[in-house]
Amino acid sequence: MAARDRQGPGQGRGIGLATAVAAAGGLLFGYDTGVISGALLFIGPEFGLGEGGRQLIVSGLLAGALVGALAGGAITDALGRRRTLLGVAAVFLVGAVLSGLAPGAGTLLAARVLLGLAIGVSSVCVPLYIAEIAPRASRGRLVSMNQFLITVGILLSYLVNSLFAEAGSWRWPLALAAVPALAMLVGLAGAQESPRWLVLRGRLDEARTALIGRTPEEADAEIAEIRAAARDESRWSWADLRxxxxxxxxxxxxxxxxxxxxxxxxxxxxxxxxxxxxxxxxxxxxxxxxxxxxxxxxxxxxxxxxxxxxxxxxxxxxxxxxxxxxxxxxxxxxxxxxxxxxxxxxxxxxxxxxxxxxxxxxxxxxxxxxxxxxxxxxxxxxxxxxxxxxxxxxxxxxxxxxxxxxxxxxxxxxxxxxxxxxxxxxxxxxxxxxxxxxxxxxxxxxxxxxxxxxx
Structure with missing residues (x-):
């Protein structure tokens, strides 16, 4: 294994924790996407929703996700990966509680749009954060964890829906998304910022600290590589995509x-x-x-x-x-x-x-x-x-x-x-x-x- 891929137990645990907490965004992505499928059977009759109203409740989350995905890159670059994910976790938490307590269809729709914004931003930020903190040797596996956890979240939402199906309840399945959101919020409190984001903001001393397990020479080489890649990226604009x-x-x-x-x-x-x-x-x-x-x-x-x-x-x-x-x-x-x-x-x-x-x-x-x-x-x-x-x-x-x-x-x-x-x-x-x-x-x-x- 290359020298820069070496990591001690402390570094491995730290990266593993940060990756797991960030990938919880994928779990919430899947859960909030899938949970509406079963809940919709009971939401429609309770709020008197017809075909159009039920489609609106489902698509509200997707509208929010589209906006969040479009804005996610700018938000992540401005605030940093860790702070963006903290904000995403907080929005997931508020959206889950608001969904479970919604007194009417309007409030539920607003909560679903809010959750969609969190999903859209996390779909940009989570893979980016994991890719930037993960060692090269395990980057593909760790980034792929996010996609896998999306499917786990969907499955979990179906299981929770089945537990409450006999009671005809939709509020508890929607509200229980607050549990992983709270865990994500608490876990991120001790996570590190992305070294790449720190380098791009000129905070080189903090970036060296974030590059746990590297020798000073290895850290300097990685920082130089990040800066060179950033210079290359800056030469391209959106117009260049044509x-x-x-x-x-x-x-x-x-x-x-x-x-x-x-x-x-x-x-x-x-x-x-x-x-x-x-x-x-x-x-x-x-x-x-x-x-x-x-x-x-x-x-x-x-x-x-x-x-x-x-x-x-x-x-x-x-x-x-x-x-x-x-x-x-x-x-x-x-x-x-x-x-x-x-x-x-x-x-x-x-x-x-x-x-x-x-x-x-x-x-x-x-x-x-x-x-x-x-x-x-x-x-x-x-x-x-x-x-x-x-x-x-x-x-x-x-x-x-x-x-x-x-x-x-x-x-x-x-x-x-x-x-x-x-x-x-x-x-x-x-x-x-x-x-x-x-x-x-x-x-x-x-x-x-x-x-x-x-x-």
Whole structure:
């Protein structure tokens, strides 16, 4: 192991604690995203919400997340990574309590928008903070923890919903998000600031202190490297993203984000209990079925993250997307049958689980991975932000239209739309997605720019 990757027990514990606390933002991201799926079955009747009102409650969080993601980079750069995460944890805490106590739909919507702002900012800040404090040898594994914990948070929200389903309660599931938010807030009180942010603010002595475990020579070398990278980044502006040599990478990054959303994963994550209520004939049965979907999502995400460097990006992405499309076609057929009860209902749940498994192993991790690999280092932050904005914008569209489309077209019509888009996405990615396994970022960049030269 290189000298600069050495770390003593104290450093390892400190980095591990900071990473775990920061990644709690991913857990809250997943929990607050998923919990509304079961809660919505009881919120609608209590507040007298129709189709549009329920969609508004779901999409309010996504609207907040879109704004938070757009502002997250500027906030993180201005306040620092640690202070931003402290603020995010505080907002998560207030939003959770306000959601559980909401006296009406307006207050609940405001609380969901507030939680969305926290999710959007954390989606920018958490991976950045972990990447900047983690040792090089374990950076990929530690950053990937955030994505894994998002799926854990979704599963946890489904489990909590199932515990309160018999009582018809939605307030406790929403309010219990305050527990991890409080733990995150307390844990961050003792966390260190990012050395990179300190260097960029000229606080070199503090940066050397934050570079625990390095010799003075190693710390000076790392600080010099950070400053050189910052000078390189400063030469690029947003306008530079229009350069022809970046076009293939931008097309791929934005395209992956679009396909990720337009195959309908969040229509299932947000509305699975609503879709399955007619299949199982009760709220409790529908919510319990979503627990299985959430469990599959978590397990397969963990396996894919552990094996992606061995199996490769392109085979996982294309193979997984092919299974996603096949699962959607199966759902179209199953929902066209005269009845969705009995064996047909079981097959619907199986098809949804296969869909989620295939998505988790492919598009679920590809959106973040592709956007972190295909862009030149100096422009990666700006370019990846376009992918994230595409993700949140289309997520908002899906959340705001799913129930309307089901009413207009039926479940079969909705899944048919997703299947057609998935098939088109397969062709798109087959043509543009390179294999990046085992290749340096410079080699990937050279290949993408060579494609630009052939156009």
């Amino acid at each position: 350069r022809p040599q970046l076009r293939p990478a931008l097309t791929l990054g934005i395209g992956v984000a679009a396909v990720n959303q337009l195959v309908g994963v969040n229509a299932i994550l947000y509305y699975a209990p609503t879709i399955l209520e007619g299949v199982f004939g009760s709220e409790t049965g529908a919510i319990l079925a979503t627990v299985g979907i959430g469990l599959v999502n978590t397990i397969v995400t963990g396996i894919a993250l552990a094996r992606i460097d061995a199996w490769g990006r392109r085979p996982l992405l294309l193979g997984g997307l092919a299974v996603v499309v096949a699962s959607l076609v199966a759902l179209v057929v199953l929902f066209l049958l005269p009845s969705q009860q009995g064996v047909v209902g079981i097959l619907i749940v199986v098809a949804l689980c296969v869909y989620i498994a295939a998505f988790a192993a492919s598009l679920g991790i590809a959106i973040w991975l592709v956007n972190s690999e295909v862009f030149p280092t100096a422009v990666r932050g700006k370019a990846a932000g376009l992918g994230a904005t595409t993700h949140w914008g289309l997520d908002l569209v899906i959340a705001a239209t799913t129930l309307t489309l089901i009413t207009s077209l039926g479940e079969s019509g909705l899944f048919a739309i997703f299947a057609v888009i998935g098939a088109a996405g397969f062709v798109f990615l087959y043509r543009l997605m390179p294999e990046t396994k085992g290749r340096s970022l410079e080699e990937i960049d050279a290949q993408m720019q060579a494609r630009a030269g052939r156009r």
